Every structure is written in C-alpha cells, then in structure tokens.
Amino acid sequence: MKGFKELKDADQGMHQSMQDRLNQQLAANQDQNEAYAAATHSPAFDQKEAFKPLQEVDPSLYEQVLAACQKVEDPELGLDLYNLGLIYDLLYDGRGNLWIKMTLTMPGCPLADVIFDDLSRAQKEIPAIKEVKIELVWSPAWHPERLSRYARMALGFM
Secondary structure, X not given: XXXXXXXXXXXXXXXXXXXXXXXXXXXXXXXXXXXXXHHOOOHHHOOHHHOXXXXXXXXXXXXXXXXXXXXXXXXXXXXXXXXXXXXXXXXXXXXXXXEEXXXXXXXXXXXXXXXXXXXXXXXXXXXXXXXXEEEEOOXXXXXXXXXXXXXXXXXXXX
16 A cells, blocks of 8 residues: 555656646637737737727627627537637727627637637628737636536536
8 A cells, every 4th residue: 555655756746747738729719819810910909098998988889799799609618709708808998899708618719719710700791890809818827616507407517
C-alpha cells in the first residue's frame, strides 16, 4: 500500500499535468483569437470610447441583435449562443458598428471560427449593422449558471 507521501506526490503530478493541458488550451485559444481578430480587423473599431452599451443606445436594435444571436447555435450543443449565456456584452457606436464580447463553453473550441462567422453573418442581416467585431473573452469564465431556463431544460439541468 502506498504511503501518504507517494499519494500526495501522485496527486500533485496529476494536478500539474491537468494545469499544463489547460495552459496549452488557453495558449492555443489565444492564438486562435488573435488570428481571428487580425483577419477581421476594421478601423471602425479603433476608437473604443465611441462604443456604448447597445441596450442604452438603441433598445429596438438591441432586441434585433439578441434575436440574431438566438439564430446562431453552438454546433456541439445544438443551442443558441444567447440561451447558452455566451454573449457577455453588446456595444454600438451609433454608426452601424457592433462590437460583441462573448465567450465559449471551453478553451480550444475547434469550431470557434464557425461560430464567429455565423454570428457575424446573422448580425449583418440587420439593416442597421454594417460592421461586426467579435471579441473572445475568458473573464468571467463561462459556467452553467449562465444558461437560460430554456437551455437548462434542454440540457437536462432541471
């Protein structure tokens, strides 16, 4: 039978291995996010101070943008981004430029680019939206508590 020290060492080794894998996933996701941001950069988003919360700037447009978010599904979960609680912030400059801050359910999502492209396309179907910037954020981390009641029921959390 192993002693306490051996079990403790094994536990620390397993914890370090998990931490190393998480760090690798986060680094890969950061690279993915930077590549997407570079590929989709528009000078319209250089003046961050011009962007305000969409709900305050244009409540009617806010409802249209939320409806467009509900049209885009996470391909792995089959639920829309809004009900999954992945949309963190919607900012608007009043000139047709929409800045979406969102997260994913896990770092290293292999379908992140598909999700971003689908979301951008859905928003550009709204006549008032000319340009869309999607910023991937990891703080606060996504947690199942962010799920809407509908998503909780669909995923069997209720």
